[in-house]
Amino acid sequence: MNETAHRLRxxxxxxxxxxxxxxxLGFQLQLPRAxxxxxxxxxxxxxxxxxxxxxxxxxxxxxWTERARLFLPPDLPVVGYLGDTTDDLLEHPxxxxxxxxxxxxxxxTDFRRNFLPDRRQAGEPRQxxxxxxxxxxxxxxxxxxxxxxxxxxxxxxSVEGPGETAAQPCRRSxxxxxxxxxxxxxxxxxxxxxxxxxxxxxxxxxxGRTLSxxxxxxxxxxxxxxxxxxxxxxxxxxGRSDVLLRLESPAGTSISKIPGGREGFVRTExxxxxxxxxxxxxxxANPHDRQTCVRLRALGGPP
Amino acid sequence: MSRAPTPLDRRIALALGILTFVVLWATExxxxxxxxxxVYFAAAEQFARWWAxxxxxxxxxxxxxxxxxxxxxxxxxxxxxxxxxxxxxxxxAQTLGWVRPAxxxxxxxxxxxxxxxxxxxxxxxxxxxxxxGLFAALCFFLAPRHFFNAHLSCFDMPVAAMWLxxxxxxxxxxxxxxxxxxxxxxxxxxxxxxxxxFFLPVVLTPFGVLAAWRAAGPEGRNTLLGMGRAALAFxxxxxxxxxxxxxxxxVQSWQLLSPQTFGLVALVASLAVLAxxxxxxxxxxxxxxxxxxxxxxxxxxxxxxxxxxxxxxxxDRLAWYFDFHATHVHYAWTYFGDVxxxxxxxxxxxxxxxxxxLPVSLVLPMTAGLVRTWVLNLGDLVPAIGRRFGRGGxxxxxxxVNALFSILLISxxxxxxxxxxxxxxxxxxxxxxxxxxxxxxxxxxxxxxLRLTARRGTLASVALGGLVLLPAFTLTVHVxxxxxxxxxxxxxxxxxxxxxxxxxxxxxxxxxxxxxxxDANSRPGTRVWLHEVNGLSFRDYQRxxxxxxxxxxxxxxxxxxxxxxxxxxxxxxxxxxxxxAFGTWVPSTGLYLDETPQVVVYxxxxx
Numbered sequence: 001m002n003e004t005a006h007r008l009r010x011x012x013x014x015x016x017x018x019x020x021x022x023x024x025l026g027f028q029l030q031l032p033r034a035x036x037x038x039x040x041x042x043x044x045x046x047x048x049x050x051x052x053x054x055x056x057x058x059x060x061x062x063x064w065t066e067r068a069r070l071f072l073p074p075d076l077p078v079v080g081y082l083g084d085t086t087d088d089l090l091e092h093p094x095x096x097x098x099x100x101x102x103x104x105x106x107x108x109t110d111f112r113r114n115f116l117p118d119r120r121q122a123g124e125p126r127q128x129x130x131x132x133x134x135x136x137x138x139x140x141x142x143x144x145x146x147x148x149x150x151x152x153x154x155x156x157x158s159v160e161g162p163g164e165t166a167a168q169p170c171r172r173s174x175x176x177x178x179x180x181x182x183x184x185x186x187x188x189x190x191x192x193x194x195x196x197x198x199x200x201x202x203x204x205x206x207x208g209r210t211l212s213x214x215x216x217x218x219x220x221x222x223x224x225x226x227x228x229x230x231x232x233x234x235x236x237x238x239g240r241s242d243v244l245l246r247l248e249s250p251a252g253t254s255i256s257k258i259p260g261g262r263e264g265f266v267r268t269e270x271x272x273x274x275x276x277x278x279x280x281x282x283x284x285a286n287p288h289d290r291q292t293c294v295r296l297r298a299l300g301g302p303p
Numbered sequence: 304m305s306r307a308p309t310p311l312d313r314r315i316a317l318a319l320g321i322l323t324f325v326v327l328w329a330t331e332x333x334x335x336x337x338x339x340x341x342v343y344f345a346a347a348e349q350f351a352r353w354w355a356x357x358x359x360x361x362x363x364x365x366x367x368x369x370x371x372x373x374x375x376x377x378x379x380x381x382x383x384x385x386x387x388x389x390x391x392x393x394x395x396a397q398t399l400g401w402v403r404p405a406x407x408x409x410x411x412x413x414x415x416x417x418x419x420x421x422x423x424x425x426x427x428x429x430x431x432x433x434x435x436g437l438f439a440a441l442c443f444f445l446a447p448r449h450f451f452n453a454h455l456s457c458f459d460m461p462v463a464a465m466w467l468x469x470x471x472x473x474x475x476x477x478x479x480x481x482x483x484x485x486x487x488x489x490x491x492x493x494x495x496x497x498x499x500x501f502f503l504p505v506v507l508t509p510f511g512v513l514a515a516w517r518a519a520g521p522e523g524r525n526t527l528l529g530m531g532r533a534a535l536a537f538x539x540x541x542x543x544x545x546x547x548x549x550x551x552x553x554v555q556s557w558q559l560l561s562p563q564t565f566g567l568v569a570l571v572a573s574l575a576v577l578a579x580x581x582x583x584x585x586x587x588x589x590x591x592x593x594x595x596x597x598x599x600x601x602x603x604x605x606x607x608x609x610x611x612x613x614x615x616x617x618x619d620r621l622a623w624y625f626d627f628h629a630t631h632v633h634y635a636w637t638y639f640g641d642v643x644x645x646x647x648x649x650x651x652x653x654x655x656x657x658x659x660x661l662p663v664s665l666v667l668p669m670t671a672g673l674v675r676t677w678v679l680n681l682g683d684l685v686p687a688i689g690r691r692f693g694r695g696g697x698x699x700x701x702x703x704v705n706a707l708f709s710i711l712l713i714s715x716x717x718x719x720x721x722x723x724x725x726x727x728x729x730x731x732x733x734x735x736x737x738x739x740x741x742x743x744x745x746x747x748x749x750x751x752x753l754r755l756t757a758r759r760g761t762l763a764s765v766a767l768g769g770l771v772l773l774p775a776f777t778l779t780v781h782v783x784x785x786x787x788x789x790x791x792x793x794x795x796x797x798x799x800x801x802x803x804x805x806x807x808x809x810x811x812x813x814x815x816x817x818x819x820x821x822d823a824n825s826r827p828g829t830r831v832w833l834h835e836v837n838g839l840s841f842r843d844y845q846r847x848x849x850x851x852x853x854x855x856x857x858x859x860x861x862x863x864x865x866x867x868x869x870x871x872x873x874x875x876x877x878x879x880x881x882x883x884a885f886g887t888w889v890p891s892t893g894l895y896l897d898e899t900p901q902v903v904v905y906x907x908x909x910x
Contacts, residue, residue: 010748011748011752013671013748014745014767017667017742017745017770017771020663021664024664024774025777028774031796031897035898062801062802065898066900067898070890078888081875082640103802104802105794105799105803106802189880189882194875196875196879196888231876233644233873
């Protein structure tokens with residue numbers, strides 16, 4: 001017995017090396033089983049094409065499995081970005097989760113903690129190779145009565161102040177509204193803390209002036225949701241000015257602020273609002289690196 | 304124990320070096336041009352032209368304006384490797400036409416990288432036997448990121464090789480004084496390779512001084528104390544100048560005839576005189592100190608002489624050089640879902656990234672080897688540990704310190720953390736060496752436990768080595784030529800690392816994965832935006848027949864027909880800008896390594 005123990009002890013380092021090597025080989029051998037073929041993705045695309053409805057969205061899990069974009073219907077929104085499990089996806093009553101749980105270190109805890117609350121499964125999962133396609137009813141979805149980006153052509157945009165000086169209107173230049181004092185507004189895709197967003201892309205005016213965006217007529221809504229964030233790498237840079245946002249609507253005035261160095265969206269929701277004009281004023285002491293992505297939406301109840 | 308390897312081990316080491324060179328050359332063609340590399344290609348070509356001027360019009364070539372014009376480009380790094388790259392390209396690609404331009408530049412990089420397995424075997428075989436040396440040599444190059452970096456005409460792998468060379472020669476010189484001048488010369492070449500080498504005296508001086516002190520008699524110790532006093536006096540003098548003049552004043556007022564020069568000359572002269580006295584009065588102590596003396600004398604001379612850019616303005620240009628690296632910009636780097644942009648960086652970063660990027664079958668012996676070394680070294684300091692586990696000794700300390708030094712240096716929270724593992728590469732050959740000892744112990748234990756004959760024991764060792772190295776080999780083959788994307792099994796491979804939120808890739812070379820598609824889907828005049836690929840690399844892809852020559856580089860998505868976007872967490876905006884410019888979020892193709900997007904290609908929608 002002692003002899004056997006001694007021999008085992010002597011061979012233990014070699015056994016440990018062998019076990020670890022076998023683990024490594026085993027890992028590498030089984031890993032390809034987690035990779036969907038082109039056919040698997042095409043089958044997913046076919047299933048989605050057959051079952052999709054207006055307002056549907058596809059959420060990738062894990063968030064980085066974007067090869068799916070090559071195959072999915074081009075007009076079907078696909079969401080996949082770091083942090084997307086916390087996205088309310090409020091314009092989408094149904095979410096198709098395209099998951100690949102065979103991949104190593106799939107962030108399931110994050111998915112359960114951030115995605116699943118207020119969502120319930122709305123159909124049987126379909127297994128297509130290593131991919132699982134599951135529809136979810138989105139309990140966080142809201143009717144969107146109006147989005148400011150859809151009303152861009154109706155906006156009255158000008159630069160105000162400082163002081164009592166008269167507002168100076170902005171002029172259209174191509175798809176962009178070009179304003180005095182280096183300000184501009186356009187509808188464009190940008191990134192706010194890794195999230196691709198189609199938003200009002202605002203370069204605020206210099207000299208402490210205020211950019212005013214007025215929508216003369218807007219519908220009634222249960223709430224107005226204002227989201228604003230600094231785009232891309234400009235957000236994190238320390239020492240930059242705050243951006244102040246003042247929203248005037250029939251519900252009253254709400255003021256929010258994107259603090260300097262803040263990454264991600266700042267969200268403000270107003271109470272129910274009657275029909276009437278909305279005016280959003282954006283001011284910053286120094287517009288350098290304050291490229292701001294703004295979404296303002298009039299929300300209703302569940303769709 | 305003699306520190307000289309046996310003739311057979313010398314031949315094995317040489318064979319390992321040749322094998323490495325051949326393998327690197329054979330696998331070079333697929334490796335893309337990292338952002339820095341094309342800059343070094345251009346610099347190397349420019350310097351090679353200066354050498355031609357030197358040959359034809361030496362008086363003109365040696366003038367300050369011509370030197371400044373020739374060497375101002377990319378003066379962030381010294382000249383040794385760039386000169387070798389330039390000469391090799393001029394000879395093998397331009398003159399003889401034997402190789403494509405990129406291979407012409409890269410051949411010296413292969414040769415210098417091949418020093419590492421050679422030295423690892425020479426050293427390992429003497430310390431722990433042939434088995435250990437062979438394993439150390441092979442395991443270093445079977446790490447995917449090491450293998451990748453060894454292909455590049457950059458400086459990270461060369462300085463790792465030079466660091467190893469200096470420490471090895473230092474170790475040999477401690478026994479055989481004939482190696483001392485070679486240590487000094489190698490140190491000069493290391494300084495001429497990359498700035499990491501300026502830390503070598505910090506690492507080696509304690510060893511040399513302590514060994515000399517132990518070997519010295521009373522008179523020798525007096526001389527050593529005198530050297531210490533001279534060094535301290537210099538430090539005090541420098542501190543005084545710093546207080547009086549300030550940092551900028553100290554640099555700006557440093558001229559040929561200045562207090563600073565006086566102090567430096569006084570230091571060198573007094574140390575040289577004392578070293579000579581030590582040699583006369585205590586030869587045994589001098590032998591131990593000789594490599595340091597050689598490093599002190601030859602290193603700065605080689606560094607200065609090899610770099611014409613320093614010749615006319617040594618002080619202010621050296622000051623700029625140090626200042627550039629001391630205040631290097633921080634590039635964004637993704638680590639567990641956070642984009643690190645500025646210090647302080649996580650203390651554990653280097654250890655974690657090392658463990659996650661190496662194949663697990665190499666992590667184990669390297670870690671075990673490092674732990675054993677430090678336990679033994681602790682045994683020198685704590686008698687109870689020494690009695691229980693054994694004691695280290697000078698060589699053990701030398702290996703342990705070098706295995707950790709670069710890792711700890713980069714671990715400092717204020718030091719730039721970009722660049723994957725390449726910035727602490729000088730530690731990795733030492734970890735490989737220590738892994739060699741662990742493998743040797745394991746193989747010996749296996750033979751003993753199975754009571755194998757010598758012949759069968761050898762076969763068992765080969766089988767064990769093959770098994771342990773196989774996962775590293777397959778991983779390296781699998782990920783080649785996309786080495787900056789490589790992750791080991793502990794990370795869950797490349798997809799696991801993506802889920803963990805680790806840096807996907809860097810340096811832009813992965814674009815080679817989509818160049819064939821771009822070639823096939825472009826027309827003459829197609830405007831192509833290769834995101835993160837600088838203009839020099841674009842030109843290099845074209846002149847090395849990796850990208851068709853009739854496409855035009857675009858400055859951004861706005862003026863491009865095709866866009867190849869590198870997936871970086873910090874560059875998400877740029878992919879979204881492509882959506883905006885091209886009117887689509889649907890890629891046309893991409894490079895997806897184990898499902899992870901690396902390079903995503905978009906084509907502008909038809910109007």
